[in-house]
Each structure stands twice: as C-alpha cells, then as structure tokens.
Amino acid sequence: MNAEILCVGTELLLGDIVNTNATFIARGLAAMGINLFYQSVAGDNPERLKRALNIAKDRADLIILTGGLGPTYDDLTKETVAELVGKTLVMDQPTMESIEAYFKKVNRPMTESNKKQAMIPEGATVFENHWGTAPGFGVEADGKIFILLPGPPREMEPMFQASVVPYLARFNDHVFVSQNIHIFGMGESAVEETLRDLMIGLTNPTLAPYAKDGEVNLRVTASAPTEQEARAMIGPVIEQVKERIGDVVYTTEEDSLQAALVKALAAQGLTLATAESCTGGLLSSRIVEVSGCSSVFHCGVCAYSNDMKEQLLGVRHKTLKQFGAVSEQTALEMARGVRKLGGADIGLSTTGIAGPEGGTDKKPVGLVYVGISSPWMEKTIQLNLSRGQWDERNLIRYLAASNALNLALQAVKAKPGTIT
C-alpha cells in the first residue's frame, strides 16, 4: 500500500502557516510501514482540488486529506471527495449529537452551518472529534482508501492517533513498532560512518538516522505479526548500537534532552538550578517544557548584565574584569553561584556571544562556555557554535542550551553510586 497526503488550504499556499500536518502524518505512516510517495497541497478552490485529488487517486492507494472540513462555504473537501467517488452525503446522527454536545461544553451558540459538519459520505467510518467540531472519516471506494481529517493540528493529531492508526491497522497483517536512539555529541556523518554496516545490513528491524537541531536520531523499526514480537526484535539492535557508541546515546526512551534530564534527576533525587547569560532563559524554559519538572528544578537566573552576574550570582568583580563575562572562569562562578542561591545539587550555567553583534577576533560570535558545579563534579566546556550561517543568533542559543542539558545529564550519570 502506498500513500499520498493532500493538504487543503489557501493559507498553506500563501505561506501563512507551516504544514506540520504533513510532517505528523508522514511520521505516522512511516511508523506503520506504509510507503508515502508524494505530498501535495491545494487551495480552497474546488476545480484545482478536484484536479489534485484525481492525480492522487491515480498514483496512490491511500489518500489522506487534511483541511476543508469546516462549517463555511469555502470548506469543500468532503463534497469534492464524495463527488469524485460517487457517494451521497448523509446526516450522521451520533455526529450531530456530539457537535451539539461540544457547543454546550464550550458554552458557545451552534450555528446552522455547523450542521453541515455532521454530513458524512454513506458507508464511511466516522472518526470522532473530541477536540473540535468537524469529525474525520475513512471511506473506501474504487479500490482506494480516502481518509479525511480536520485541518487544525490540535484536532488532527489526536484524531490520527486515536482513530486513523487503528483504522489503517485493518489493512495491515503486520504491526510496525519504532523506537528512537537519541544521540548528542556526534555528528550525523560520523554516526553513519560508524554504523554503516548495520544500516545497510539490517532489513527487519531497519536502522535509519536523521539529524535535527544539533542532535542525531536513530530510528529502529521492526515489523512482526504482534506488537510484542516487534518490540522483542528492537532490543538487540539498540544493544548493538550502544556497544559501539553508547557514550553519546543520551536516551532510548524520552523525546528530548530536557525530558531525559528531568527523568534522570528525579530518579536520583537530585535538584538543579540554572544561571544563563547568552541563552537568556531558553535553558530553563526547555526544562520547564517538561511536565513534572517542579520536583527537580529549583530556580533559574537570567543574568544578562555584568552587574547582575555579580549581584545575583556572586561572580567576582575581579573575574569579570580579568577574564570577561564570556570566559570559563565566569561560567564556573555562575554555576557555583546559582547552585548556592537555589540550594540545589547541581548548578548549570551558560555564557557566550550569540551575535550578530559583540564578536571580536579573540572572542568571536558563537563562542560559548557552559559550566557545571556539583559536589562530585565541577567542569566547564568551551564551544564554538557558529556555522557561518545566516541569522544564527537563535541557533547558537539553542545549541548552547542543548550542550548545557547534555552536560548536566552526564553529571547525573557520573555521580558516584549512580547505576546507568
């Protein structure tokens, strides 16, 4: 079975929004082992939508559409698909009731046009929408499968997981299970070089890398008659990878460095405080992204000026004068200072030149120091994060925060008595 994603919406053609729906669905299909050969986007124009739909029907077995299920006159996806496959739209009573219930819940009046959303092609399988009003559905016709989903990601994503994955599983006699190996501190080409024989040699499970925002992710995907069997096949591959590059694998479970760090801190009963200069709160913000961080994260200080570094964090005037704010000495004193201030086990700091202004020959844009202070480890690392790229201030800040998170994770693992 090969698939095409067809996203409908003039706002995509105007560049007003980024098409994260295509990415989300693509990832979901890959996880199910369904080949995706094309993605396309058409606007809210019935003629051009029909043309795109015909092309998709011609080259794919499964067509997943998003958008154009709203209540207004320019929402035409449902009508266009129904016409193409010769199905009549009929009122679906349970859907009608759940739309009424939704409006009652959010305390807003239901309009006549919302009733249009309860019309479904005859014989379709309805996907309930608990996050908005437009239901999705799947319909089989002319030997093809059409799946229609609402456009807003906050409705589409949970509906895909709750309804589309089980719906499509019916067409698959195998289940696909994926697990990610997250790597920090080794570039994509080095990872590929080290593991090339596995990547080429393995067919089930498969092993595929991708790089993103300074990290490398290795996805292990196994296919088997049952989920349990598939999971059992993944474990040994993860072990093989860890044997070779275990020191740069930061997690095989969590989604992000910050989630892995929060989990590791909680497991050891350790607490953290952060002191930031160039990252300016991005480091603490990424930690606070993780629900439940409050048990391990005490406080963060963003001391952007030298005065604040002295006053709040106790960095010595002499240190700032002699070595400058961007120096390993300052990074270390910031980490020590915030650890004391927050009464935490670990103090973590960043200081650097994010640019585009402020660089010198000796201290160029991209120079960042990360510092850590704990009873069992004190350390600073020097980074040069500039890639000579356009508009890289926020990339430098992001990578600085990532390096700090990774250093803290290493410190937790290095704590005497810790079993990793």
Add this chain to the structure above:
Amino acid sequence: MNAEILCVGTELLLGDIVNTNATFIARGLAAMGINLFYQSVAGDNPERLKRALNIAKDRADLIILTGGLGPTYDDLTKETVAELVGKTLVMDQPTMESIEAYFKKVNRPMTESNKKQAMIPEGATVFENHWGTAPGFGVEADGKIFILLPGPPREMEPMFQASVVPYLARFNDHVFVSQNIHIFGMGESAVEETLRDLMIGLTNPTLAPYAKDGEVNLRVTASAPTEQEARAMIGPVIEQVKERIGDVVYTTEEDSLQAALVKALAAQGLTLATAESCTGGLLSSRIVEVSGCSSVFHCGVCAYSNDMKEQLLGVRHKTLKQFGAVSEQTALEMARGVRKLGGADIGLSTTGIAGPEGGTDKKPVGLVYVGISSPWMEKTIQLNLSRGQWDERNLIRYLAASNALNLALQAVKAKPGTIT
C-alpha cells in the same frame, strides 16, 4: 504567472523534517503577487521525481524546486530537470572557484563529489551560495521557468532573498510591497468583522488577515511600477486600520511582540526585569531573541518553587499561604520584587497553571496571572488560556509570555510624557 513549489527529499516523506521551505517560498511569492496554486513533495527517486516534475510543468508557469542539489549519488534534482528540458550540464568555472573558496574558509577538505555541484544546465542563471556549497539557478525552457534551490533553509532562505526575488522581478512589470499590521488582544474573527468592508473593498493595496499563536497579522500589499509608489499607497490603509482598531495594533514595523517591546523600551530609555513561574524562562528567552536587548533587559528570575519566590523575589510567605502561588497578589509581589532586585524601571511577572497536572476546580489548567510594577503603573491581569486542547502546556506558556510582553508594551506607552 502561476507557480508550483516542488520540494525534493525522502526526509520530508518520512516526516523527519518539517517543510518550512515551502512556507518561506510561498510567502515570498505572495509578496511578489505571484499566484501559487500547488505545492508538492517527492522523494529522492528519479522516476517519481520526473513524474511530479511533469505534472508541475503541465499546470504551472514557474516551478520552484528545493533539495537534491547535494554532492551525493541520491541528489538528482538538477539532472532530472536538465533531462526533462533537454539541456546539457556544463561546468561553471566561477561556481567551481567559489566552492573551492568555501572549503578553504571552513577548513575542510573538498571531495571529488563536490565538483558535481559546479555543473549547471547550459544557459542557466547561477544564484551564488554564500552559506554552503550548492549553487542555485534559474533556467527558462519550453516557455516555463525552473528555479532550483538548495534544501537547507539556512542556504535556501538567504539565496531566495538575494537572488530569486530580483531574478523573478524581471518577469514582472510591477513591484509588490507588503507591510504587516501586528495585532494583539483581538481575535481573528473580531478583526475580520470590524474590517470586513475594507478587506472586501480594497483591491490595491489588498488587506488580508492571518492568525498565528494568539496574534493576528494584517498584511497590506500594494502593487505599483516602483517601490516608492507602492510604499506610498500602503500608508493610508494602515492609518484607516489604526483609526478603527489602533488600541490593539502593537506595531506596524517590527516582527514580534518582543522586538516591539525592546524597541519601545530603548526609545524611552527604560529597563526591564522579569520574574517567571509557569513560563519558566520563556518570557526572558523571547526578549533575549532580540539582538541588542542587553541595553534594556537587566535580569530574569525563574522562581519555580514557592521557596524561591520568597527567597529571591521577596514574595511574602503570608501572601503565598493566603492566596497561593497562582494569584494576582503573588503576581504583583513577584513583579515588585524583581523590579527591585534588578534595579529596573519595570518588573514583569507570570504565574499560572500550565498543566497538564496541577489544575483544580477553583484554579483550572490555563489560569495565569501576569503582573507589572513600575513607578507609573501597577497592574495584574487574569487570563484563562486553556482551549481544552490536546497537549497544550507549551501553548499556555507561550500565550502567557505573549500577554506579559503586550502588558509591558502598554505600560511603556502609558508612561506619562510618552509620545506614541
């Protein structure tokens, strides 16, 4: 002239990366007044790429491709396009030299396969790549225009601005100029309702809204023989909009709330300090995104625990006990405390329940208080930022930070003696 964007890359079909290139180019085309009717994505597979390219050639006058210009064997976009239009690839000497210079600059060895990147279809206009190795180019054939750009956004985006915009301007006898009116504190449907007559009535300039992350953006686009004439046509439309909804227009110049705030603070010689609970550093991080913020931003404190709110910010124990951490009283004391701590003119605070845990009947997920303290204004606002959506912790945090930035901007404007 109508266009199609065709992005090439298996990583897009696997959902490994989000297709921000399509969004960026779509926006650029809209700004030039070029109709974009379709976007499509194909993988690194020559047969399917050729098929997608034929469809694009059939339905569009201008085809913009991204990706597949790299040095490796699976980078085939250039070869496929050249074959389709019957052009030979020839070595471009200046490109060869600039690739050599690039490798010298980044101090990495140049490989044989990089030489492939200097091969260009005969008669093409080369777009120099100052941010990587693969040049882009434009080529006219069979009455169509093909534009090929590298895949990495950090190469594609500056190349589009520096080379593609001027290249395409040759085909246009008019220039298009856009300016954005940024709105905070009024929903998209309310903006549409208030300005519907203008949106429908105006044809040049046009006025079009889009909503994103809790803000509404109105784009005014004028077309005229010269840029100066186009700019002159935009001004009166902005004035008309401001007359009606000027109180919610936060800027017509900057890109973001944080950029508008930093500029307003700098213009008044004012300084700011932030105290965050639920936003956890996101507020300060957004301010530090703005280059040059150091002259106005003193410090930020992320006091996630009650202890830290007392100890660092001087929130009274009694206040926390009587009203709780999520209360207008705590928000105000946090703002006062950080203002004093940072020696700043304005103290700005957030405290709330970002969820998914921690909500109660009285204080549900999404309840946020924003506080401000300055010599001329003290105020708190209560927000309910939950939309009952899936996975909204970070949306709530983002909207809380946006509301804080907007409140600070209002405070700067409200300072006695300020001319806005």
